[in-house]
Amino acid sequence: MAKILITSGPTRQYLDPVRYLTNASSGRMGAALAESALDRGHQVTVITGPVSIPYPAGAQVKSVLTTDEMLATVEELFPQCDGLIAAAAPCDYMPRRVRSEKIAKDGEPLQLELVETPDIVATVARQKRNDQWIVGFALETEDQRFRAIVKMQRKCCDLMVSNGPTAINSLSNEVEILAADGTTIARASGAKRAVADAIIQATTPLTQGL
Ligand code: C5P
Numbered sequence: 001m002a003k004i005l006i007t008s009g010p011t012r013q014y015l016d017p018v019r020y021l022t023n024a025s026s027g028r029m030g031a032a033l034a035e036s037a038l039d040r041g042h043q044v045t046v047i048t049g050p051v052s053i054p055y056p057a058g059a060q061v062k063s064v065l066t067t068d069e070m071l072a073t074v075e076e077l078f079p080q081c082d083g084l085i086a087a088a089a090p091c092d093y094m095p096r097r098v099r100s101e102k103i104a105k106d107g108e109p110l111q112l113e114l115v116e117t118p119d120i121v122a123t124v125a126r127q128k129r130n131d132q133w134i135v136g137f138a139l140e141t142e143d144q145r146f147r148a149i150v151k152m153q154r155k156c157c158d159l160m161v162s163n164g165p166t167a168i169n170s171l172s173n174e175v176e177i178l179a180a181d182g183t184t185i186a187r188a189s190g191a192k193r194a195v196a197d198a199i200i201q202a203t204t205p206l207t208q209g210l
Contacts, residue, residue: 002042002207003081006030006059007074007088007120009049011067015112016099024169025089027051029137032196033085034059040200045081047073049088067091067117071124078124078132082207085135085199086121086157089168093117125156133158133206135199141165149182158206159185161199177202 008030012020027048035056037044044059047070055061062077064070067090078084093114103110121136128134136157138148141164148162160178167173174189177199188198 002037002083002203004037004042004044004083004085004203005074005077005081006033006037006044006046006085007048007070007090008034008046008055009051009088011049011070011088011090011117012065013067013091013094013117014098015095016101016103018102021091021093021095021114022049023089023091025049025051026169027053027055028169028171028192029167029173029196030085030087031055032192033087033199035193036196036200042200045077047077047088049090067094067120071118071120074120074124075127078127079129081132083133083135083203084121084124085203087137088120089139090120091117119155121155121157128156133203135159135161135203137161137163139163139165139167145176145178145184148176148178152178152180152182159199159202175199 009027010022010025012022014020034044038058046059047062094117096113096115134157138151140147144162148160152160162176173195177186179185188195
């Protein structure tokens with residue numbers, strides 16, 4: 001039995017009190033991973049951005065809004081966990097300046113200056129103990145496997161799940177699970193729950209190696 005932390009869903013970055021940047025991540029992959037891990041007897045905590053899907057009752061769920069909040073919650077909870085599965089699609093950009101009042105339309109183009117948000121996986125990978133593991137996701141439109149391997153090395157993940165843009169807000173997925181040396185451990189397709197089972201199965205050696 002492992003203690004598994006799962007990030008899930010999108011995050012939001014506000015421009016002003018009512019408008020925000022986000023993406024179409026549904027949280028379904030995170031929910032399927034939580035179900036699969038619970039069925040295998042693992043203890044599960046999900047850190048989720050705003051989603052409209054439910055998470056399984058057996059999971060502890062922490063809700064966050066922004067990428068910074070998701071990072072802070074992962075940094076708080078990961079030290080008590082064996083593994084992190086980063087299925088979230090955190091918003092990668094935030095406005096350099098967040099307006100405290102609603103931006104008023106004036107008929108002119110609105111110039112926004114965006115800066116990158118922190119990378120949650122890369123940040124916690126730097127703090128990771130030898131007895132902990134991290135599974136990242138790479139969603140790419142081109143050169144999927146190559147870019148996933150580069151991302152796995154840059155973010156120091158132990159496994160990488162490579163998937164395409166059709167995964168977003170979909171009921172099904174098609175993935176390749178890559179080991180740290182770049183070899184393909186498994187391919188899985190179909191309902192997100194079936195894909196989640198293959199991913200959780202692939203983490204078994206990581207947990208057993210603890
Ligand atoms: O967005 P990107 O393709 O770089 O995401 C790859 C992996 O990094 C995913 O597992 C995602 O959850 C994670 N990520 C993150 N923090 C970000 C952006 C992505 O942890 N700010």
